[in-house]
Structures are given as structure tokens and as C-alpha cells.
Amino acid sequence: MKKSHPIRRVMLATAATVSGIVLLLSLKPASDPASASAAGGAAPQQTAAAQESAQGGAAAAQSGTVTGDVVKTQYGPVQVRLTMSGGKISKAEAVQAPSGGTSSQKTELAVPRLNQEAVAAGSADIDAVSGATYTSDGYKQSLQSALDKAKATGGGASSASPSPTGGGSSTQAKTVTGSVVKTQYGPVQVRVTVSGGKISKAEAVQAPSGGTSSQKTELAVPRLNQEAVAAGSADIDTVSGATYTSDGYKQSLQSALDKAGG
Structure with a gap:
């Protein structure tokens, strides 16, 4: 037998070592654990971001104004309007409330307190104001109906903003x-609903009350409301015997139309 040459043995040993290294490298995992961990951690971050975006969108949708049903009481109608922000009541106001004689005094006493309680409670579970039970009960009923409407629409409400497309802005009601106009006998403030560029409804949110002022208000305001809708502007006649109320009404009406873009 021939003896193996020393150099040949070295070359064979080297080749075997290289083969072993190649085999070990081929068994290394295809992906780096650190990379896999990073990839796995990205998904929760994206999910959290998506949830936060969804929550933000829901809160944005739960904003706007909504008006409750008119509730008839023994002393007059009561109606409540709410401003919602992020699904919560940010403002409450009585669009209609009993007026005339002692009713006006009770309304002036009760409504501001009821408005504050509605915002604080965030619900219709509020206390009745002593001495104004009928007004309080009517207020709570209208408040509850407004909350029901807000809930049915996801907390949102009718918006005074024009349509983004611009095509429906001319027919959208707002x-x-x-502004509040101070007169010699008390403040006057007018609210109007504008639809299709015309006044569809006008109402006095504030008007002089107490003594003869209540009688004049009861006489003048309904006529001024009708004239405002008929004229479609603040160019309306003064009601005889209620000059100060009429002038204050027309000034507030004009400021409302200016705000509406009319």
C-alpha cells in the first residue's frame, strides 16, 4: 500500500472543516429573532393608533345642537335645546317657557337653574325648582326627548355649517x-331658523317681562315673529304700544340675519 502524502491529508482535513461550517450556516434560522420581535411589536402599535383614530372620530361625530319636543304644561309650552360636545351636554337652554304674569317671574327663576343642572348632570335626572313644578317637569321631559334624539343620531345633531359639497347649502336649514339688545324695559334676543335662504321661523328667546311689560310682550312678540317670517328681513313694522320691544326685536333680528349670511 502506498502511504498517504502529508499534504494530501491536510487538504482533506481542511475540506472537511469547510463543509462542516457550510452545513452549520445552512441550519441558521431564516429570520433574525430581533427582527421578528420588532415585526411582531408593530401590529399592536398600529392597532392602538387605529383605535385612537376611531375614538376621535366618534367624539367628533357626537357634537352639535338638538332640540327636544315641545311639552305643553298648565301654564304654557316648554321646549329645550341642547348643545352636545364629545357626547356630553355643553349647553342647555329653554327655547320656549311659560310667560305672562307670575309665569314670567317663575320662568326667570327656574330656567337658568334647570339649564345649569342639565349641564352638570348630563342627563334629565335633575331636581325640580321649588315654586316652578310645572315648568320643571316640562323642562325635564323636553330635555329627555332631546337626549333621546342625540343618542339616536350618535350624539350629533343638526349643524349650521354649510354642506361640504356646496350643492345643498342653499336648502339646508340652520x-x-x-345679539342681546338691552331696552328700557328689559333685554330682547331673537332666534331665527333659515331654510333655503329664507326665514322659516322666528322666535324671541328673551323679551321684557313683569307687570305691563309681560302683557305688551305677549301682544307684540307673536306679531313680530310672523312679520319677520313674512318679510324675510328685519324691515318690519313696530307694534303699537310696544315700541321699545319692537325696536330691540328688529335689532336682534338683523344681527341674527347677519350671522346667517342673509
């Missing part, structure tokens, strides 16, 4: 409240 409600605007004019």
Missing part, C-alpha cells in the same frame, strides 16, 4: 341666535 338656526342662528341674534
